[in-house]
Amino acid sequence: MTLLPFAHALASRQDLPVPAWLFAWAASIVLIVSFFALAAGWRSPRFEDERRRPLGGRPATALVSAPAQALYGALGVFLLGFAIYAGLEGTEAPDRNFALTFFFVTAWLGFPALSALLGDVFRPFNPWRAIGRAAGAAFTAIAGQRPAHLAYPERLGRWPAAAGLVAVVWLEVVYGSSGGVAVGLDPRTAATAALVYTAYTLAMMALFGTEKWCDRGEAFSVYFGMFARLGVFDVRDGRLERRRPLAGAGTWATVPGSAAVVIASIATTTYDGASEGALADPIRAVFDALRDLGLGPDAALRLADTVFIGLCLAGVAAVYLLGVRGMRTVRGAPPLDRLRDGFAHTLIPIAFAYLVAHYFSLFVFQEQAQFTYLLSDPLGTGTTDLFGTAGGGIDYTILTANAIWYVQVGALIVGHVLGLVLAHDRALAYWPDYRDATRSQYWMLAVMVAFTCCGLYLLSVANA
């Protein structure tokens, strides 16, 4: 991410034992072997049943109790409010202001990681949901009846969330550029954007209902909730339940626009990584052409970046849809739209793998700052030391360049193997004959190999 210029300041050069492209070959072989292992040993669907088990006991009940929910919500509102305050009143230096690291590293990267492991951790801490629920409760108490809402147009589905996801990344990566050089978003702009998003979200909640908007249109709820489907815990009817890992993903993409959300996730991560590496020269060429047409440097760079975000979105969508179209060649295939929606959840582990691969080192480095000088001096004034850690710093030597590369490769391999597993399982549910099901997944194997090789190529160029 370009907003934190020191986040990629590595203390060591890469010194791999073999060329980086060989890792792509090795990863592809792992995927192919996994495919045939699944074909041989996985002959009936296992994830259609989530195998939910309620968690009993006082700790589980206390964790999801009404007072606990209120506490989580209050904490979320406080953190949002504090981050906005820091952005508006604190230093303009992006690496010394609490707001930017909190918004774009701690929350944006931390919640997907926690959600993928534990389930929907963001939901109880969602500040907008907390405000919406409180406002709804207050209305009911005063008016004696629940607030009326418009019926949400179900054809719209999660498309507003997909658009919101792209807008967040656009704001951070594209809008933050200035003077023809990408320098990143400033804290004041990030805080203002958070205020605008708050107003927009609360308005939508008033129109359609808090829970409905969180489930369909609120970008962060939908985005973090997508990863949460991989996790083992879930709350249903006020009870904490445990389910089979990955099994929650199968029912996620039943809402229109869900495929768009996961495609947007992969594409925006791809763009963020490629814009500093593989796409740097093409973006520069378009920027120069737009400058020759008379556009100012800011407008030219933003337009060039926007074009390439669009191309990344189209490219990722095209690869996925080619895979879906390929499945149609197998006899007994369901209609195209059922395949498109029925297999969208198989991209969730890939989206998570891309996040880990591209931002793992940024997270490790910047969280050191989050819990040292940014915690003690959140406004970056240089005169505050709330917890005695204002003098702390980032130790870049805790991760070598080789270690980062191995984590990146490992994340991509694991994510794509899990994607293959989900796709194979869904195919067994759609095709009665397991041999036809396996044949249908040849094309998803090609999709997985394509995403893996593309991801490793972008990372190798960015790391060079």
Place this chain on the structure above:
Amino acid sequence: MLPLAHAGHYVVWLLYALPVIIVVAAIVRSTLAQRRERHPPDPDDRSR
């Protein structure tokens, strides 16, 4: 000279693309073979 100067980039890109190309080629070959099995050529056609 410019295309030659950038040849190194294309070679690297091709090395990453080759696994994808190989997998897709194998799938296409397998699909065509299955279609031939399902619709074998009419033996009467050879006599014409």
